[in-house]
Amino acid sequence: MxxxxxxxxxxxxxxxxxxxxxxxxxxxxxxxxxxxxxxxxxxxxxxxxxxxxxxxxxxxxxxxxxxxxxxxxxxxxxxxxxxxxxxxxxxxxxxxxxxxxxxxxxxxxxxxxxxxxxxxxxxxxxxxxxxxxxxxxxxxxxxxxxxxxxxxxxxxxxxxxxxxxxKPSSSSTAATTADDGKLVNLGALPYQLEPCPGNDDDVVMNDDDLTTAEAQMEARRAAYLVELAERACVGMEAPVPPRGFVKTNQDGAQEPSAFDPRVATLVACAPLTADGYDRPVLSVSLSTTAETSGEAAASVELHRSNSMAAACLAARAAANVPLTFEAGDSIAIVPTQPDGAARRFLAALQVSPHLRVRVVPTALDVRNDGAADDACAAPVRAIDLINGAVDCHGGEPRRAWYEALLEAGTRAKVAGAEDESLERELDTLRHFLSREGVSARREYGSDEGRTCVEVLEEFKACARNLSLDRAVACAPRLRPRLFSAASAPDLASGRVELCVAIHTWGTPFGRKRTGLCSRYISHATIGSKVLCWRECGDLVLPEMNSASSPPPPPVVLVGPGTGVAPFRAMVQSRLARAASPSSDMVASAPGGSSRCVVFLGNRHVTKDFLYGDEWIALARSGRADVHACFSRSPCAPGEASAFLGGSIARRCNTALRDQGALVWDALSTHLGSCFVCGSASTGMTRDVGEALVRVAMEHGGMSDEEARKWLRTLELARRFVVEAY
Known part of the structure; x- marks a missing residue:
């Protein structure tokens, strides 16, 4: 007991x-x-x-x-x-x-x-x-x-x-396999996928019957059902459903969200880095203007019998809900899978892509209130389920993926299957899941960037015994990618610009890999449909907290690499407000309380100085204090020297200390805020914090302990905010 x-x-x-x-x-x-x-x-x-x-x-x-x-x-x-x-x-x-x-x-x-x-x-x-x-x-x-x-x-x-x-007597030391390799049951699933019987009045959809936006929305609807079932089993609040999918969801004021996104249009895509640069970055512009209600009605009439996705799209367009955002917010994008990836996934499981299933939540206990019943009654195709819920290309298979394959293969063996390849695969999986095999699994999987599809195809004998619901539950989930808005909403209504780095790398065995969203963006053509929504960010300009008339305090912005994106939007927004006839801001006044102090970090002034011409123009006009750092360039040639004085710091944290008097005046004298955005893996965020501590010691006369308490006070007041990725 x-x-x-x-x-x-x-x-x-x-x-x-x-x-x-x-x-x-x-x-x-x-x-x-x-x-x-x-x-x-x-x-x-x-x-x-x-x-x-x-x-x-x-x-x-x-x-x-x-x-x-x-x-x-x-x-x-x-x-x-x-x-x-x-x-x-x-x-x-x-x-x-x-x-x-x-x-x-x-x-x-x-x-x-x-x-x-x-x-x-x-x-x-x-x-x-x-x-x-x-x-x-x-x-x-x-x-x-x-x-x-x-x-x-x-x-x-x-x-x-x-x-x-x-249980001291237990010899089990792992979640799925004991040291002797015996299988332990993986337990109940949060949902089951029940095949739907064919009905004469059902319309069988082929991929050619759907527009691109409809296919994307069918995939999001399938992902919604999986998320709904998983949340119901753990007592979490249900996600916002797609518009037009649930009868009670007809509020025209509902903002776009993860499963009810805006269908945006790609209207521009241009490189921000030099041709041939090994770390390309793109400037991507999306139009989020809603369709007119007339277009929406025509869409409903045209696709009424084709898919529920058409109804969802039409309901969204008829509501005419714009994608609103503020400087500092992020735009979430759902990337589409590479062509054929979902079909390869299903082929390995020997499942038809047109199999229609219902996602039925498993009633683990009384906490499942049954709210998902109506939503889960509508069937989805297997191909849409995989495209919407499973990251077939970019997600790293976790331990659970190998556990599921081991369980499936072992059950087949227990049932009497005799296959030499099955036995070899089981031996490999047992090794991967043992303590001694952790490094081997990492080298095989994450180091080589292997996808769940590739693992299925290399463990064929086990894969063909893996059920679809277990595969979906254990596969890496398709997650949206977040990009900071790189343009101010004040400048172009209905449009948003993003700064997108194309992530490519080589594996130890020479395999060339590309991130899922990087591939999606770089292959998209003008006019492509993109599912997106707003995610509120932690970076909030002081003047956006209230409508007070006094000029807002200054901001110190530290944005190495693509971390510059939200600060471009912030500077644009602040200057747009300063130019308003009703504004009391004096953003261009030298040393004024409303100034923007910007620290940029790049590698080369001639190769990856993102939005360089804009920063140079701002600095030369005196509308912003701009300090650029180039880690691989000894100096700033040409136009850049107009505001860099012919020499540069190589790192943002060094530049912060070099400009310590200016930074201290902005943060202490004028009660400004410091925002930081960039990669956490480089240690940049920690270095910036240490630089600010040194600024407080050198220009504020504080001890090390006092300086750290001061920085912590700024952090608690949301005047020192770091957004790292």
Missing amino acids: SPYSSCTVLFASETGNARECAFVLSRTLSHSLACGVAPYALSDDAFTLSSLGLASAGGQRRSLVILCVSTCGQGEIPRHARAFWTRLLHKAWTMGEACATVDMAVFGLGDSSYPGFNVAAKKMRRRLLQLGAKEITPPVMADERAVGGFESALVDTFLPALTDVL
């Missing part, structure tokens, strides 16, 4: 990684404790509170809570868990007693290249300990950049420690 009255895996996830870990933990603990253990999203509801002893749990026995927490932004709690975190901080809870009947274990997911590495998990653990929870295993703070990533930390460190405590 389990010593616990309940055992719950609670997760806080921003991108899905913590949710994936929660499912691994739930099925492993169900096996170890011989009882059902379901994952559940952290939220401010009675179930979560009772699990933590913060509400009546109906007994005196102890409860076990496993926390699986990701960190996002600058050490922030994932969005869906923030209400819970606020509730947890309430002063009404008795210190040392509120969670006195709770045993817990904490698994954090983070990236050590970010300043706030695993801060969210550490904060939540510390608070629960203050409230009296007892820790049964040491916390594990996984690093995505370590060998094996968070999966290795979960399977090789956290799970063995946890299972040893809960």
Whole structure:
């Protein structure tokens, strides 16, 4: 008998990684404790509170809570868990007693290249300990950049420690395979894919029957059904459905969102870097102007019998909802899969691309309120399901992908299949999933950039025994890609510009790889349809917080590489407002309180000085203080020397210290803000923070401790904001 009255895996996830870990933990603990253990999203509801002893749990026995927490932004709690975190901080809870009947274990997911590495998990653990929870295993703070990533930390460190405590006699040390290679059941799926019987009145759709936008929307609708089912099983709020798909969703004011996106048109695409440069960057312009209601009605009439996607598109166009955004926001884009990738995926599973299925959520417990029933009644084609839900080209197959193949192959062998290739594949998969095979799996998979389709095709014998629903559940999910808006909404209504780096690389074995969205953008032609929506960013200009008449404070903008994109939009927006007849801003006044101080970082002044002509013009006119840094160029020739004085700093953090008096005046004297955007993997964000500490010490007369407290004060006031990628 389990010593616990309940055992719950609670997760806080921003991108899905913590949710994936929660499912691994739930099925492993169900096996170890011989009882059902379901994952559940952290939220401010009675179930979560009772699990933590913060509400009546109906007994005196102890409860076990496993926390699986990701960190996002600058050490922030994932969005869906923030209400819970606020509730947890309430002063009404008795210190040392509120969670006195709770045993817990904490698994954090983070990236050590970010300043706030695993801060969210550490904060939540510390608070629960203050409230009296007892820790049964040491916390594990996984690093995505370590060998094996968070999966290795979960399977090789956290799970063995946890299972040893809960079931000391157990010899299992992995989520799917024990040391002897015997298979452990992977557990229940969050949904099942039920084939639909053919009906005479159904219209069979071929790819040629759909417009490009309709095909994309069919894929998004299928992805919505999968996400809806997965969220229903873990107690998360349902996503916003596609317009026209659910009868209750007819609000014309609804903004575009992940499963109800705007269909934009690509109207311009031009290189921002020199021809032949090994790190090309494109300037992409999208028109997001909605169709007229007349065009929408014609679209409905033309495609009424073809697809539900046509109805969704027509409902969106008829509502005439524009894609609105502000400087500092991101535009999310859903890339389309390479031609034939989804068909190859289905061919490996021996599934017809035109198979019509219904996504039926699995009722894991009473927390599934049944809201998904109506939405899931409509069938989808297998090809749309794969195109919308599975990243066939850009997603790295996780451990669960190899586990699913191993389970499928082992079940075939147990059923009597005799195949030499099957046995070889099973041996390879067992090695990949063993402790000794972590490096081999990394070299085979992530180092070579192998896709889930390629893995299926190389493990053919196992793949043909893999069910479609298990494959979809374990395959890497197709995620949108976020790009900062590089233009101000004030300048071109209905259009948005993006700064897109084309990501290509070579593998250790000489394979040439291209990122999924990079391939999609670089192959798109003028007039192509792009599904997109707005994601609110953390970078918010001070004057956009209120309509106050006093001139806004200055801003210090640090944007190396493509991190310059949001700051181009910010400068454009601020100058546009300054030019307004009703504005009191004096953005061009030298040393004025409303000035923009911009630090740019590139490699070569002649090859990748992004929007260089614009920055030079701004600097020469005195409308902005521009300081460019070129890590591979000894000096700035030609026009650039007009504002660089003939010499340059090589790094943005060096330039910040060189211009320390200007930076200190903007941030301290005039109470300005500092925004940073760029890659976290280079350590840039950490270097900028250290540079600001040195500026405070050198120009503010502070000690090191005082300077760090000052920077932390700016951060808490949202006057020092870092957006890293």
